[in-house]
Each structure stands twice: as structure tokens, then as C-alpha cells.
Amino acid sequence: MADQRIEGYARGFFEIARGEGQLERVENELLTIARTFETARELRSSLTDPQLPLDRKQGVIDQLLGGRAAALTVGLIQLLVSQNRVTDLPDIAIAVASVAAASREKELAEVRSAVPLDDATIERLTAALARATGKQVEVKVILDPAVIGGIVARVGDTVIDGSIAKRVDSVRQAVRSN
């Protein structure tokens, strides 16, 4: 149900952005904003607070994004806020990127890193992921401090995790099982 809804929103957003000729900008902005939404706990709780009236929430969005993001992106996020679906934003952003990549006959490679990657690294990564998965991939880098260090790449259902977070996690599992 939720998956279907996210897919629906993603397809809608994708079609609108493509129709407006702002597909790439909108999909990148959605990913960035989704990342912000994931990390900023206060923002998230105020946007999902049922006590807070809708116009206040939309005011917060306008204040944060107005002038910095495309008007279309802001409008799409306002739509999510008004539908009380803003918690789905991260999933929708990924889904939009995935649909957009598919429209270019590529597979989305969702790459999470703690630090920004330079173009040369992204190129190398694209080539290596394409070879490893046997698919044409389109890398989208998402800055995620939770990775700590290294990279997590996800292509479809395949996850190639080379992060410090994963190593920390395996140590955690080892400690727990003792």
C-alpha cells in the first residue's frame, strides 16, 4: 500500500518535472531536501506535528527553500506537506530518481557517503558499479554522516557496503552475540 503510494507520487512528480523540463534539477533537489529532512529531527517533528496548522508548516517550507530550490520542487514538497505525507519524502525522492534514471535507460545507483565525492571519483564509481552489476548505472550521491566513512552503494536490490558504519555494525553484532 505504502509502496504503491510512493510509486504513484514518484511517477507523478517525475512526469510533472519532465513536463516542466526541470527533471534533473528537481530530482537532485528532492534528494538533497530529503536528506535534510532525514537528519534534521526538529524540522521533521514540526512538519509532522498534527497540532501545527498547515499554513504554518507551509510557511516553514517556504522559509527554508524559498529562493534556494526550484519553485516546482518547493511546490511538490508543499503538496506532500498538505497531504500529510512528508514522512514519505525520502522514499519518494529515491523513487523519483529511480524513475528518472529508468527514463534514461539507466539504473539508479544510490550512493551514500559521509563526504562529498569529486567528479573523477563519481566517474570511477559509475564505471565500477556498471561492471560489477552489469547494468548501465546513474550515480546519485547522498551525503549521509551515518555512513561515518567509506561508501554504501545500492543498485536495485544489490547493496555494496564498504562503510565504516557497516564495520561498526558487525562489531556491534559480535558484542551482542557474546
Add this chain to the structure above:
Amino acid sequence: MHPSTFILATTEGGESSGVELLLPAWPELIAGIIAFSLVFFFVWRWVWPSLSKTIETRQGAIAGELTAAEKAKAEAESLRADYQAQLANARAEASRIVEEARKSAEQIRADIIAKAEVEAEQIRARAREEAAGEKARALAEAKSQVGDIAIELASKIVGEALDEEKHKALIDRYLADLEKI
């Protein structure tokens, strides 16, 4: 009797001799004898038998009543004896019932106490088990929390220790590994 009357009679009798005064005259005697015999015969023939018959009947009746009374008394006596026997039986029965009730009450009391003791022991055992389980859980929880905290701290320290160069090295190693696939 007035004294003057007596004196008058004495003066009248004084006209004849003493014996003549006592004996009646012959015709009077004969008539008297006949009359007496008539009366005697009458009494002997009718009055006496009917009288004696009446007496006999009364006597029979009295005897019958006496017998009946005796019988009634005997019956009453036997009834009383029966009643007393029954009373004794009833008393014995009652005391038997009381004794049985007492015994069964005693039994029930003993049973209840035994059961309560068993239950108390079960509760104690359960409480001990639960306490032990709780302790084990708390220990495990504490252990895992300590581990988590330690790892959290370690990962924070690692994250802070990572400078640009080390990040780059990590990414390069990732790429190198990926290119080997």
C-alpha cells in the same frame, strides 16, 4: 320425743301383762308370716335374680375395664420403651453424625492446608524462577547497552578521527575493491 308423750304411753301399757305386750296376737302373727312369705318369695324369685344379674354385669364390666386399663398401661409401657429406644438410637445417630462431620471437617482442613502449602511452594518457586530470569535479562540488557554505548563512542571517535585524506583513502579502497568484482 316429748317426755310427756312417753309418760302417756307408759300409763296406757300398764293396763296389760309384760309378755303379752311383746308377742302379737296369733292371727296377726299368721297374717304376718304369710305376708312375709309372700314378700320373701317375691324378692327371692324376681328381685334377687335381677339384682344379682345387674351386679354380675357391672362386675364383668369393671373387670373388662380393668383388663383394658391393664392392657393400655402395658401398651403405654411398651410405647414408652420403644420411644426410649428410638431416642437412644437417635442420640447415638446424632453423635455419630457429629463425629463424622468433625472427622470430615478435620480431613478437609488437613487437605486445605496441604494444598495451600503446595501452592505456596509453587508460587515461591515461580517467584524464584522469575527473579532469576529477570536478573539474567537485566544483566543481558546491561551488557548489550554497555556494548552499544562503547561502540557508539568508538564510532564517534572513529568518525571524528577521519580527516579528508583518510576519507579519500577509504573511498579509494572501496573503489579498488569494487573494480576487482
